[in-house]
Amino acid sequence: MSLSGARGLIRVAHNPTCELQAAMMLTRVREQDVYLALAGTAYPGEYGERVSARRRGAQFEKNLYQDGAAVLRGTLAPLLGVAADDLTVRDLSEEVRGSSTAAMEERARRTDRILMDLAADRIVPDLLIQPQLQLTLAGNLASAIFIAPDVLALDRQRHVYLPVEIKSFIVRDGVVAQGDRDGARRQAAIQLLALAQELIPLGIADRLPEAAIFIFASPFGMRPHPAFAEQLSAELFEMRRVLDTMAQVRTHLQALGADAIADAEALALAAPRLATTYQESCVAGCLLAQICRQHAAAQPTILGDRAAQTLGETIDLPRALALLHGAPATDEREAWLGPALREAAARFDWSTVVQGRAA
Amino acid sequence: MSTIFDLAARLLAYQAGRAIPTRRSSALMADPIPAFAIAPIRMVAEQVVYALAYGDPDDKPEIVLTWNPLDRDAGFLEPFAAALDRYLSDCVTAGEMPRVWLAHTAALEVIELLGHRYRTNRSVGPELQRMGAQCRLLAEETTFAGQQIVAVAGSLLAGHVATGQSPSEDLHLGALLAWIDPPAGTAVVDAAAQAALAPAAAMLARAADDRVEQLRARVASGRLREPAARVEAEAIIRAELLREWNLLVQARRAFWTLGLTQGPELTKLSAESFKRVAWQIDRNYGSPARPRSLAQRLDELTYAQELAAYADVADDPIVRATALSAGRVLDATIINRDQPRRGFQPCTLTLETCQQVLRVRAGTQLQLRGARVVGRITEVRELNAGQSVQLTLVITTGVRNPHLPAPGQRTDWMEPEPADLRYQKRQVYERMAASADTRVMGDTLPLARPQPADDDLATIARRLRR
Ligand code: SF4
Numbered sequence: 001m002s003l004s005g006a007r008g009l010i011r012v013a014h015n016p017t018c019e020l021q022a023a024m025m026l027t028r029v030r031e032q033d034v035y036l037a038l039a040g041t042a043y044p045g046e047y048g049e050r051v052s053a054r055r056r057g058a059q060f061e062k063n064l065y066q067d068g069a070a071v072l073r074g075t076l077a078p079l080l081g082v083a084a085d086d087l088t089v090r091d092l093s094e095e096v097r098g099s100s101t102a103a104m105e106e107r108a109r110r111t112d113r114i115l116m117d118l119a120a121d122r123i124v125p126d127l128l129i130q131p132q133l134q135l136t137l138a139g140n141l142a143s144a145i146f147i148a149p150d151v152l153a154l155d156r157q158r159h160v161y162l163p164v165e166i167k168s169f170i171v172r173d174g175v176v177a178q179g180d181r182d183g184a185r186r187q188a189a190i191q192l193l194a195l196a197q198e199l200i201p202l203g204i205a206d207r208l209p210e211a212a213i214f215i216f217a218s219p220f221g222m223r224p225h226p227a228f229a230e231q232l233s234a235e236l237f238e239m240r241r242v243l244d245t246m247a248q249v250r251t252h253l254q255a256l257g258a259d260a261i262a263d264a265e266a267l268a269l270a271a272p273r274l275a276t277t278y279q280e281s282c283v284a285g286c287l288l289a290q291i292c293r294q295h296a297a298a299q300p301t302i303l304g305d306r307a308a309q310t311l312g313e314t315i316d317l318p319r320a321l322a323l324l325h326g327a328p329a330t331d332e333r334e335a336w337l338g339p340a341l342r343e344a345a346a347r348f349d350w351s352t353v354v355q356g357r358a359a
Numbered sequence: 360m361s362t363i364f365d366l367a368a369r370l371l372a373y374q375a376g377r378a379i380p381t382r383r384s385s386a387l388m389a390d391p392i393p394a395f396a397i398a399p400i401r402m403v404a405e406q407v408v409y410a411l412a413y414g415d416p417d418d419k420p421e422i423v424l425t426w427n428p429l430d431r432d433a434g435f436l437e438p439f440a441a442a443l444d445r446y447l448s449d450c451v452t453a454g455e456m457p458r459v460w461l462a463h464t465a466a467l468e469v470i471e472l473l474g475h476r477y478r479t480n481r482s483v484g485p486e487l488q489r490m491g492a493q494c495r496l497l498a499e500e501t502t503f504a505g506q507q508i509v510a511v512a513g514s515l516l517a518g519h520v521a522t523g524q525s526p527s528e529d530l531h532l533g534a535l536l537a538w539i540d541p542p543a544g545t546a547v548v549d550a551a552a553q554a555a556l557a558p559a560a561a562m563l564a565r566a567a568d569d570r571v572e573q574l575r576a577r578v579a580s581g582r583l584r585e586p587a588a589r590v591e592a593e594a595i596i597r598a599e600l601l602r603e604w605n606l607l608v609q610a611r612r613a614f615w616t617l618g619l620t621q622g623p624e625l626t627k628l629s630a631e632s633f634k635r636v637a638w639q640i641d642r643n644y645g646s647p648a649r650p651r652s653l654a655q656r657l658d659e660l661t662y663a664q665e666l667a668a669y670a671d672v673a674d675d676p677i678v679r680a681t682a683l684s685a686g687r688v689l690d691a692t693i694i695n696r697d698q699p700r701r702g703f704q705p706c707t708l709t710l711e712t713c714q715q716v717l718r719v720r721a722g723t724q725l726q727l728r729g730a731r732v733v734g735r736i737t738e739v740r741e742l743n744a745g746q747s748v749q750l751t752l753v754i755t756t757g758v759r760n761p762h763l764p765a766p767g768q769r770t771d772w773m774e775p776e777p778a779d780l781r782y783q784k785r786q787v788y789e790r791m792a793a794s795a796d797t798r799v800m801g802d803t804l805p806l807a808r809p810q811p812a813d814d815d816l817a818t819i820a821r822r823l824r825r
Pocket of ligand 1: 015018021277288
């Protein structure tokens with residue numbers, strides 16, 4: 001599972017201070033290979049998208065795109081303020097099939113031409129299915145990654161395209177599960193950044209709002225929930241920060257002479273010199289979580305982000321326990337923390353522990 | 360739980376290498392006999408049900424399953440619909456509180472979706488529509504604080520113990536159980552990490568999921584005959600379902616073996632829960648959408664929240680100690696009782712406390728913990744240069760109560776049991792609905808009256824005061 005593309009950037013957004021993760025993204029080394037190189041055994045858990053999830057996503061999209069994108073047009077028409085029958089469509093996934101680099105490059109060329117037509121006020125399709133954009137990371141052209149919005153939809157008034165993010169997640173009572181929504185918003189923000197990068201040389205980036213359109217599923221089969229648009233200012237800020245992180249890590253890798261790393265063993269060798277900042281989000285997000293957790297053995301972060309924030313960088317778990325048991329404070333933070341912990345611990349008789357054994 | 364309390368508890372659990380209880384009383388009333396447990400398995404992403412194991416958690420489960428939920432034939436759910444209806448209806452008819460156990464919030468999500476999909480679905484029969492309505496009812500019940508009908512084992516355990524891992528890791532029921540009952544011969548951290556490798560989210564394990572997908576794809580492409588594929592797929596799903604069922608049974612057992620006490624206030628919470636469910640069991644209500652029903656729902660939720668908070672403080676010494684340190688409970692000694700006629704008003708108590716944080720002022724109402732003795736603070740005086748505080752409390756309810764404290768007695772005072780004003784509020788909403796005031800019932804606000812442009816703020820304020 002390589003961390004390239006939008007997925008990798010989203011991962012970096014969750015933990016922007018982790019250089020190892022950013023390096024995996026920049027070097028495009030597969031996460032499970034890095035795990036193997038670091039742990040000496042294959043990753044024992046599951047990783048990557050399940051076949052069932054992929055199938056559902058693919059079917060949901062297919063349902064939207066088939067018959068001249070009839071369902072897609074019907075879903076987007078109210079939002080775009082154009083009758084569904086009047087929306088024109090180009091489906092680049094039909095024009096150029098496949099997921100090879102050559103196919104992606106060809107779709108990217110065609111997308112470029114359409115964007116140039118847009119800038120030159122020539123007629124362009126209202127809906128562009130499976131366009132291909134490119135996003136330059138760390139200011140380095142060679143590092144450009146393909147970003148593929150599901151659809152670009154033309155806002156005829158602004159005369160600019162907006163990314164449309166399609167997810168087969170279910171909307172219940174008008175509400176999308178927080179995690180699903182956050183992921184989709186971040187993904188759309190990356191697409192906006194990529195689109196903006198493409199529009200800047202064409203002189204029309206200022207037309208682009210900080211918003212994207214979302215299509216999720218209803219609880220009933222493949223039927224889509226009504227499309228909606230959302231402002232993404234916060235996610236754009238976050239993703240711009242991710243791009244800054246990538247630039248810093250590239251510089252760091254160069255300083256280490258490790259910028260040409262292309263395999264997991266080499267990255268594992270460089271790993272001790274790359275900062276890792278284990279935190280709660282690592283548990284659900286990164287294959288290396290258990291390895292980093294072991295390295296963080298006595299750090300407050302293993303008790304969670306809240307514990308880490310309270311204890312700060314100077315007090316590790318043994319020290320916190322010592323304070324709890326009455327060790328004298330050595331600074332102001334400890335002078336506040338010790339009595340607070342002791343008072344809290346006194347509230348429950350912790351000798352009556354849940355049945356079990358100490359490890 | 361406050362940040363410091365949570366940190367202290369996690370530190371101690373980390374040191375002990377096992378979970379420690381963070382409450383002494385249970386927030387859940389004892390199970391009725393029998394309870395009803397549901398362990399679902401859903402298809403990832405589609406969120407449709409593959410299988411359900413259900414029944415008495417102390418017994419072997421009944422099982423319904425389909426190997427291909429995508430064919431939209433929901434008939435396989437009918438035995439489950441009948442069993443759920445029988446259980447809930449029997450309890451309600453007998454005036455007994457039902458109890459439905461689920462392993463985790465993922466299982467609750469599946470139940471909620473069954474409600475969404477079938478409650479009003481005309482392509483299924485009335486039995487499945489009723490199942491949908493009852494599933495929605497159960498899911499909705501979980502939005503009320505202190506509810507006693509639906510027990511979500513993972514959330515319950517996390518609310519009663521602290522582990523030496525992070526809250527995110529606690530979300531995996533297997534990992535949480537490893538901390539509660541660490542296996543012999545393995546470090547608890549390793550046991551938790553090992554447990555977390557298998558999903559605990561009402562879904563098939565990865566290999567099982569991929570295999571079932573593959574079987575379906577091969578049947579669809581004509582490379583495999585359906586009967587053979589079905590037998591293999593059903594065996595896989597059944598085994599995975601039993602894994603989820605066992606996790607639920609283990610979590611339920613772990614909860615009851617925490618050995619927590621049952622506080623008296625749980626009875627009130629149970630009565631509230633029972634009333635809500637009994638009222639709706641035969642009604643197929645949707646979520647409130649109109650101003651009146653939304654306002655009523657908000658009142659219900661608020662009252663449930665207040666009652667649950669009250670019950671927690673009243674019943675649990677650890678929660679009470681936390682409230683005390685936040686100044687929301689008063690620990691005071693009775694200095695004087697001024698009651699000219701025993702058993703009659705007026706009755707004034709003088710209390711003294713050395714408590715550091717105190718959130719009382721003149722006008723604050725307080726109730727003596729564990730008794731119907733309520734009073735109002737009329738005066739707060741600092742003594743000994745702020746070392747202690749003396750309070751005057753005029754008793755408004757309970758002057759005849761045998762628990763009315765006497766001088767020298769050490770007492771706990773807390774916020775009184777919340778007043779139940781739902782009936783009165785409903786009457787207000789009825790009046791408002793009848794008057795059809797557009798400010799409440801309309802979709803648009805009436806136009807504002809234009810203000811004279813040359814008004815300054817002082818003029819406006821004067822006019823408002825008139
Ligand atoms: S688990 Fe380790 S490598 Fe992965 S994001 Fe966290 S700190 Fe970085």
